[in-house]
Amino acid sequence: MTRIPKYLAVVAVTAAVAGTPALSYAAAQGTAAHGPVTRTVPLKTVVKTTKRAGARKTAPTPRAVAPGEHVVAAPGFEVWLTPEGKYWKSPFMDEPGFRSVVDGNIDLNTPGVSMQAEVGDGHACLSGIYAGGRTTASRVVVETKAGIVRGRLVQLAGEHRWGAWYATSDASTSDPDFVTQVTVYDTKGKVYARLKP
Incomplete structure (x- = not known):
């Protein structure tokens, strides 16, 4: 029994002097004929494991959709895109709404974001277009009088100049100033475009 602690102390001192991290453990008495089992973990393996464990997640990008593909945001609330x-x-x-990106009202070369909102029955259906950013859009945050709402982004497959965002929120009012700010962020966490209605 006294031989195992001495052996572990020798391994620890040897590893400290050699500058090599060591992982040691003793086998249960009677299971190893030649004393405790020792395993050394190379430093490179430890570093790689640490990097993987702390690896940063990739920022999300807009969901790619086909022209006319309906995205259901909530029951009865749908968004779809066409090249127009x-x-x-x-x-x-009563009828679908439409916001054009080809009529000249939206400059696809200047960062911007728009918003359309329908409120009723204590809920708000929010959506808009973002366009003109120099980077890739990643997420949208909508600030309302009821709190922060995180929306989603969609973009036509292959289209990088513009896309749409949508979100739903509780709304206990029909106040036209219910939404106080819409911010689209890029994949680096910087502001892509912002709207203060």
Whole structure:
């Protein structure tokens, strides 16, 4: 019994002097004929394991959709894109809405974000277009009087000049100033475009 602690102390001192990290453990008495089992973990393996454990996740990018593909944001709330612009339908609308990206009202070369909102029955259906950023859009944060809402981004497959965002929120009011700010961030966490209605 006294031989195992002495052996472990020798391994620890040897590893410290050699500058090599060592992982040592003793086998249960009677299982190893030649004393404790010792395993050395090379420094490179330890570093690689540490890097993997602390690896940073890749920032999300907009969901790629086909022209006319409907994305269901919530029951009765849908968004779809065509090369001409964004369509949306909410439970509070009789007909789908449309926002053009080809009529000259949106400059696809200047960073910007728009917003359309329908409020009713204590809920808000929010959507808009983002365009003109120099980087890749990653996420959208909508600030409302009820709190922060995180939305989603969609983009036509192969289109990098513009896309659409959508979100839902609780809304106990029909106040037109319910939304106080919409911010689209890029994959580096910087502001892609911001709207203060």
